[in-house]
Amino acid sequence: MTTTASPDTAGVEPSVNSTGLRFSGLQLRLMSIVGFFLAWEISGHVPISPAFPTFSATIMAMLEMIFDGSLFLAYFETLKPLALGVGISAFFGVAIGVSMGLNKKSRWLWEPIFVVLQASPVAALIPLITYAYGIGLTAKTVAVIILASPIIVLNTYKAVGNASPVLVQMSRAFQGTRMQEIWKVIIPNAAPVIFAGLRLGVAAGFIGVILAELLITPTGIGDIISYNRSIAKYPHMYAAVLSIIVFSAVMVGLLEKAEVKYFRPEKKRGH
Amino acid sequence: MNTAVLEEVRSPMNKAIHVSLPDATTPTDPSANIVSVRGITKFYGSDVHALEDVNLDFPTGQMTTLLGPSGCGKTTLLKIIAGLLDSTSGEVMVKGKTVTSPGPERAFVFQDFALLPWATVTRNVAFGLELTGVPLKEREAKAKTYIEKVGLSGFEDKYPHELSGGMRQRVGLARALAVDADVLLMDEPFSAVDEQNRRKFQEDLLHLLSVEKKTVIFVTHSIEEAVYVSDQIVLLSPRPGRIHSIIRPELDRSSSPDDIRRDKVYLDTVEEIWGNIREYLD
Numbered sequence: 156m157t158t159t160a161s162p163d164t165a166g167v168e169p170s171v172n173s174t175g176l177r178f179s180g181l182q183l184r185l186m187s188i189v190g191f192f193l194a195w196e197i198s199g200h201v202p203i204s205p206a207f208p209t210f211s212a213t214i215m216a217m218l219e220m221i222f223d224g225s226l227f228l229a230y231f232e233t234l235k236p237l238a239l240g241v242g243i244s245a246f247f248g249v250a251i252g253v254s255m256g257l258n259k260k261s262r263w264l265w266e267p268i269f270v271v272l273q274a275s276p277v278a279a280l281i282p283l284i285t286y287a288y289g290i291g292l293t294a295k296t297v298a299v300i301i302l303a304s305p306i307i308v309l310n311t312y313k314a315v316g317n318a319s320p321v322l323v324q325m326s327r328a329f330q331g332t333r334m335q336e337i338w339k340v341i342i343p344n345a346a347p348v349i350f351a352g353l354r355l356g357v358a359a360g361f362i363g364v365i366l367a368e369l370l371i372t373p374t375g376i377g378d379i380i381s382y383n384r385s386i387a388k389y390p391h392m393y394a395a396v397l398s399i400i401v402f403s404a405v406m407v408g409l410l411e412k413a414e415v416k417y418f419r420p421e422k423k424r425g426h
Numbered sequence: 427m428n429t430a431v432l433e434e435v436r437s438p439m440n441k442a443i444h445v446s447l448p449d450a451t452t453p454t455d456p457s458a459n460i461v462s463v464r465g466i467t468k469f470y471g472s473d474v475h476a477l478e479d480v481n482l483d484f485p486t487g488q489m490t491t492l493l494g495p496s497g498c499g500k501t502t503l504l505k506i507i508a509g510l511l512d513s514t515s516g517e518v519m520v521k522g523k524t525v526t527s528p529g530p531e532r533a534f535v536f537q538d539f540a541l542l543p544w545a546t547v548t549r550n551v552a553f554g555l556e557l558t559g560v561p562l563k564e565r566e567a568k569a570k571t572y573i574e575k576v577g578l579s580g581f582e583d584k585y586p587h588e589l590s591g592g593m594r595q596r597v598g599l600a601r602a603l604a605v606d607a608d609v610l611l612m613d614e615p616f617s618a619v620d621e622q623n624r625r626k627f628q629e630d631l632l633h634l635l636s637v638e639k640k641t642v643i644f645v646t647h648s649i650e651e652a653v654y655v656s657d658q659i660v661l662l663s664p665r666p667g668r669i670h671s672i673i674r675p676e677l678d679r680s681s682s683p684d685d686i687r688r689d690k691v692y693l694d695t696v697e698e699i700w701g702n703i704r705e706y707l708d
Binding site for chain 1: 510540543
């Protein structure tokens with residue numbers, strides 16, 4: 156009997172290009188990032204538009220805002236509705252999604268709401284939110300929930316609803332109870348899709364919070380973006396945009412790590 | 427119909443023996459037959475008639491194969507015996523008691539393995555014990571024993587996707603053996619295993635079962651496999667599945683696997699069953 160290729164080498168396997176140069180996976184990834192920043196730098200110099208700063212100017216502006224503390228203060232403001240909204244969406248979204256996947260009545264109850272919410276242009280609803288909840292933290296949190304929850308709920312529901320019937324039958328054949336079937340089989344089985352939904356939900360939450368900060372009242376990162384745009388300090392504006400992209404990507408990456416660690420350890424070893 | 431009596435003993439040269447069928451009123455003897463089914467009829471919805479009035483006895487400690495053309499309801503019958511499907515009418519008795527749901531005296535081996543992709547070989551093998559609340563240490567020790575018995579030592583910490591088809595099914599078999607049920611229900615266990623591994627696996631299975639003393643109910647569509655592994659072959663007719671005949675190939679199991687496959691009784695029994703199944707295909 157043979158085993159499959161040593162999984163430890165997966166991902167760092169050197170690939171050979173036509174010139175015979177060998178790059179590791181990590182080198183190729185770095186090259187992709189450096190290439191993008193290089194293209195940004197060049198197009199900033201061309202320039203595409205006077206409002207488009209170079210990469211280096213953007214980084215300088217970001218460093219300036221980091222050292223004077225304004226970026227941290229802004230994040231502190233932005234994170235409040237974001238963390239609250241994403242937390243509520245994740246907790247209730249997964250719970251509602253699981254119940255929809257397991258129970259027909261729950262599906263009938265919730266599906267229309269979330270399908271409509273997902274299909275609707277949420278930015279158009281934001282004025283409505285401000286009428287209902289004012290311009291404070293609640294309104295911004297609601298904006299995050301409206302954007303994040305449909306993706307989380309619908310992904311969870313699809314994942315749980317499509318749980319492998321063979322595994323469910325296996326659990327029953329070995330006398331598993333309904334609760335064991337749900338916790339030991341259906342939920343781990345659905346975890347990759349639930350987490351894909353959570354990642355998309357977190358990304359949508361970022362969109363929600365920035366939209367709220369741009370459209371309701373300028374606070375936090377949204378304030379940095381709109382203020383610097385209004386006084387034509389474009390490097391600062393782009394630095395704020397770049398920072399939120401990086402932050403969002405890091406959050407999504409951490410979620411993926413948590414998923415592999417707690418639910419799908421087999422993914423660590425590649426395929 | 428006279429029960430449990432040899433209906434016909436063929437020429438002494440060919441020792442495949444046909445056995446008469448029990449009917450719905452035949453009393454069952456739990457000491458001789460660990461599993462009995464009486465009058466099993468199954469409809470899927472209102473129009474698909476899968477099984478019609480099936481009466482069968484499964485002798486304790488023997489390997490019985492359910493064989494027949496595809497769509498004859500053999501997997502349906504196996505899952506009804508397992509308690510995974512409800513029959514439309516009729517009853518299943520295990521050790522003399524009527525059963526309607528899975529129980530500790532039956533363990534199932536699935537056609538497509540049904541392993542948890544996120545669990546190691548050890549956890550998969552111990553999963554049946556985990557579900558019934560056996561403490562971690564105890565079930566891991568038991569899993570280790572059975573992993574060794576099915577020839578997977580050294581693979582305890584691998585995940586299913588790191589194993590070949592044959593090895594995955596060995597995990598499935600070890601999981602079923604680990605719960606120490608009296609009856610093993612095997613649903614085409616080798617159909618997703620390649621030919622060379624299948625032969626080796628059949629030989630290992632026979633050896634393992636002779637040691638473990640289990641009653642096995644085995645579904646297959648391979649005539650050769652059925653004759654090679656079985657004490658009793660139940661040939662089912664196409665939908666709705668009825669029992670066509672019961673054959674007991676009296677092979678000398680003490681000879682080597684290659685000799686068994688060249689044995690006249692083996693070859694004649696295969697031919698005879700093929701002749702019966704061919705009628706349905708024309």
